[in-house]
Amino acid sequence: QITLKESGPALVKPTQTLTLTCTFSGFSLTTSGVGVGWIRQSPGQALEWLALIYWDDDKRYSPSLRSRLTITKDTSRNQVVLTMTNMDLVDTGTYYCVHEIYSDSCFDSWGPGTRVTVSS
């Protein structure tokens, strides 16, 4: 059974850097075809895909946020970390960690999400 869980600060100040960690189980990020990504949702808004990292360390980013995002993996700890620099009020929302199999190209498992509020 695949599980993912997000962790990180609930509150950050504008201009600060957000660091979120996804800790997962039930699969390995060394297995061919496996990817872990991040998606966010602003209050009452649609879903926005942010970044994805694959088993072979291929990394993909949202073009509109590319300059602010970094995604990395630690396969020994079964973790994926997302950093987002220069946080702004509009970055407030719920951040989800997701599992993808490259060949299926769908997000078949989601973490429960972690709520991040940007406020001074």
Next chain:
Amino acid sequence: DIQMTQSPSSLSASVGDRVTITCRASQSINSYLVGSYLNWYQQKPGKAPYLLISATSRLQSGVPSRFSGSGSGTDFTLTISSLRPEDSATYFCQQSYTFPRTFGQGTKVEIK
């Protein structure tokens, strides 16, 4: 980026009704390998989205058979054949044809 447009943005229907949600992509998301890279998710308040259908019409394990998906190219449909109270939720389409992955704005389904 491929824009995904859903309609309607919300609907209200009675238990037992047939419900159809449409998703249109700004360009074709067909692949000769797997058909169309179009997925559907269900989200209930306060919960993470849940994958219902992948690759246009592939029902995920455990998803009731009253849910079905169809379409190709740029036009896709999610159908609930007989609406049940537990289907009250917001539904999102999503394309995986290319990066960045993009979602529709969502369709909120309410029970009359």
